[in-house]
Amino acid sequence: EMRRYFRERAREIAADWREVPMNISFRSTDAVLGTVDRVFAGPVARQGVGDDGADVQHSPFRVGQAGRIELWPAVEPEERAPEDPWTPPTRIVRLEDPEIRLARVISGRIRHAIDAKENLTSRGRPVRAGDFMILVRRRTAFVDEVVKALKERNVPVAGVDRxxxxxxxxxxxxxxxxxxxxxxxxxxxxxxxxxxxxxxxxxxxxxxxxxxxxxxxxxxxxxxxxxxxxxxxxxxxxxxxxxxxxxxxxxxxxxxxxxxxxxxxxxxxxxxxxxxxxxxxxxxxxxxxxxxxxxxxxxxxxxxxxxxxxxxxxxxxxxxRDLEQSGRDEVRIMTVHGAKGLQAPIVFLPDTMQVPTQAPNLFWQEDRNLMFWLPRVALETDLVARLRDDIALKRDQEYNRLLYVALTRAEDRLYICGWQGRRKAPEHCWYNLCSQAMEGYAKPAQIDLSTYSASGWDGEGWIWETDQSQAPKPDRTDDVTDSQQSTKRHLIRAVAPTESFPPKPLAPSRMIEEDEVHQSPLGGDQGQSFKRGLLIHKLLELLPDLPEQARRKAAERFLAQPIHALDPDQQIEIANETLGIFDNPAFAPVFAPGSRAEVPLVGIVGGDVVSAQIDRLVVRDDEVMIVDYKTNRPPPRDVEDTPRAYRRQMSIYRAALAQMYPGKTVRCFILWTNGPWMVELPEHILTFG
CATH class of the missing domain: 1.10.486.10 (PCRA; domain 4)
Structure with a gap:
């Protein structure tokens, strides 16, 4: 449909349009693809699959590789043997449902293939559980029976996909x-x-x-x-x-x-x-x-x-569950719709004798945007009958497309089977479509399925296989050498060495030293002083990025916010002190274009992990300037009296940045906003340790 749509659009504008056939299949062998072509050669199966009714034709890329198709005899419901009406009911007669019998036979066939180490000829290796995929049209009780049967035989199974x-x-x-x-x-x-x-x-x-x-x-x-x-x-x-x-x-x-x-x-x-x-x-x-x-x-x-x-x-x-990505050697059980895009060397199709028959009683006519409700068939009109036929046609086309998907999931082997209900299977069910196609080229065979399970049966079926004429192509995973496999097994069982705990991050700005300076408790409210310092610190971070003429209004708006609880005099005082820093020519390099605020710093200094944030960082061609704001501390009278905690903090910053900027001089400054006053810390007072 999409090809037809784009072809018509291209012709409407007189654009070139080329039909590029994409019929080369890299997945399946000639045996599988030949069966697919013959199944969809019929007019019933072709609906919804071939473009504009054209034949379905594939060209196999895997020429000369072995493949096999088997169509098993369908399992039919067991008939209760007639009994004499006068026979006393002294024994319990148990009749197995056909779904259960088929599930047990499939599990027995897989178990037999694994135990017998059947050769996957095209790969040159024995089959394993991960080679098998069981596809069903619907999630019914049959899926649970298959899982149960496989687990009873200790066959690794991934369970259901949903x-x-x-x-x-x-x-x-x-x-x-x-x-x-x-x-x-x-x-x-x-x-x-x-x-x-x-x-x-x-x-x-x-x-x-x-x-x-x-x-x-x-x-x-x-x-x-x-x-x-x-x-x-x-x-x-x-x-x-x-x-x-x-x-x-x-x-x-x-x-x-x-x-x-x-x-x-x-x-x-x-x-x-x-x-x-x-x-x-x-x-x-x-x-x-x-x-x-x-x-x-x-x-x-x-x-x-x-x-x-x-x-x-x-x-x-x-x-x-994404069964394709599990990477485990297990049988996969999936719906055909969920298996789109996936593949397996060996595929079983057991749900093949039932067809969708549900018919709606609500019908939508797109031309008139009208909905019709049909409470019973006796009230059906010609218009509703046409709508019903359209829905049935689309349903059958989707049914055929799912069959195409199911058949083409198989790489090497395909087993088609099914269970018969009390009613005869419809002529256009998957099983009959495949059986009719195989009659023309496959070999009839008497297939005895009782060898795989006591619940098995025998009957007429069809088998088609092609021989291996090319050298086997092993799986990529099979190329791993024995030594590599041994190494992997050793690593899986080895105990991982004990890892040392990383050192606790060192935050220089939070270090508490016995000689850190504190304001006198008689000098005013410590809470107000701390809040004042935080506000100045925030303004120094935000205002430098604004134009000079917009800084005062921005500072006033920020300080006037109710959350700060400042009276007008306090707002003016803090704004003036902060803006005075920007007006001082001595501080111009600190806030020049290219300088950065609140720069995160992580590094290792003296064996310790350092995690910090630099208030202001200026990186030039030949030097790096580190500026740390001190907003709630009184400045010392002399730079030599700078508290030891501050000196140690700045020395850690300098040591970390010296590793990041080798060859550049790292200079350390403290900007005391209570002044304001900026001082460079000389090298001889910067000590770390």
Missing amino acids: MQITDQLAVMDLVAFGRFLLMPEDDLTLAEVLKSPLIGLDDDQLFEIAHNRSRTLWHALREKAAVDEDGSPFARAYAFLFKWLGRVDYERPFELYAELLGGRGEEARGVRARLVGRLGIEANDPIDEFLNLAMGYEADHAPTLQGFLHWLMAGDAEIK
Whole structure:
């Protein structure tokens, strides 16, 4: 559609337009691409895929590399054998759903390939778990069954790419446990916890304490535990819950749940093991994601259990994991839509026999900007029928495009399979489209899938493969030498050396010395003097960047702000003192263009980390001037009487800047605003140490 759009726009302005075919595929082998071309050669599958109805044609870049396509016989629902009406029902007949059977066969096929070290011919190495990708059209219960089946066979699996965390049974149990801790009087929540794997009471035990009770269920449990032996189910349940009730007010959500699931002593094989034992090993993924959410919540919110549970349930959190970037050797299970742009050497397509059939009852006509509502089919008009057909056509085109994406994710091998429902699969479903295409070129084969699982079956299928005529091309990661791998393994297991703590930053302007000068307590209000000094310091930072004629008005506006609480006389006094500094020709170099205010300084002097801020810095071709303001101190009568703290502070500044500006003379000045008076500190009084 986009190509057609730009082509029409180009022709409207008589611009040159060239159709550049982009049909060279660098991903898949000839076996895969040949199947794709034949599938979409049919008029039904071609809709929405080929440009303007043109044939889909690919030119493989990977010529001479082995590939294989298998179309398995579809698994059909098991039929219950007819029984004599007079036969007593003495045995339980269990019929496996076709989805479960297919999930077990796929997991068995992957386990067999890994154990047998099947050769991935084009790479010249055995297959591994990370080579497999299972693509589904929708996230249904089949996905959970595949994850469960793979984990039962100890096949590394990355889980699903998306997970509605609050829909997971393990998370529901953990949320119910948290709600009980917040309100033990909630009978329904406590009943959920008692029946959950955390406690494990059965219906009869719950009925025993709940029936005919006069008070809350928690009170009934406490009374029952008091009269029972210590090892009874009720005593154990009460002791377990009472222990956690005493901790809920003091522990963060993550700490509480992490310790609950981790456990110590008798509990070490407890809560998580109970959840997994009841719900299956696939419960580990939602449990881990639940803990991740608890940790993430604490980073941005007050770490309260009530807040976390409210945030979790209100947000309806969906976990999306980037399986492509995980870098782990695991089977990936994804939707076809989520797999766009990804690839894998071996791909399974199991969800192939169902088609989208949902039809809306609201229709929008773009030409007239009108919406039509169809409560029932009997009221359908010709206009609505056309709108319905348009929607159905777009739906089928999208269905075909997803099939194209699914088929082209495979690099080397593609396994097409599916399960049959009670109704016959539609003719235009993915399975039938692929089967019809393979009839013309693939070899029919009797495929026995019972070798991979006791739930397997056999039947007629199709196989097409191409031989390897080129030298295998190993993965880039396979080029790592054994010595490099050994080094990596050593580094992974090695204990990192202890790092020394960095020295505490030294702030020269904050150093307190025993000989630092202080104003006399009889000389006036120290608070007012300190505030006055800060205001002058701020004006000396801001005013130099303004034009000379604008400085007085800016100073008056700044000092008149109510936050400073200055009377008019104080405002005039501070403004005059500050502006007098700028009017003094002796200070002109300090505030000349190119000088900088409040310059941060970080360096190492004498083995100490220095972190400071220089009031004014002037850098010239041959010298550097450091100016420090002293606004709330009386100036000494002689430069030799400069307090030792000030001399040490300036010597540290000078030592740090001497490293930054080698070859330049670093001069140190103190500008006493009470005067004003600026004095240069001679080198012989600058001492550091």
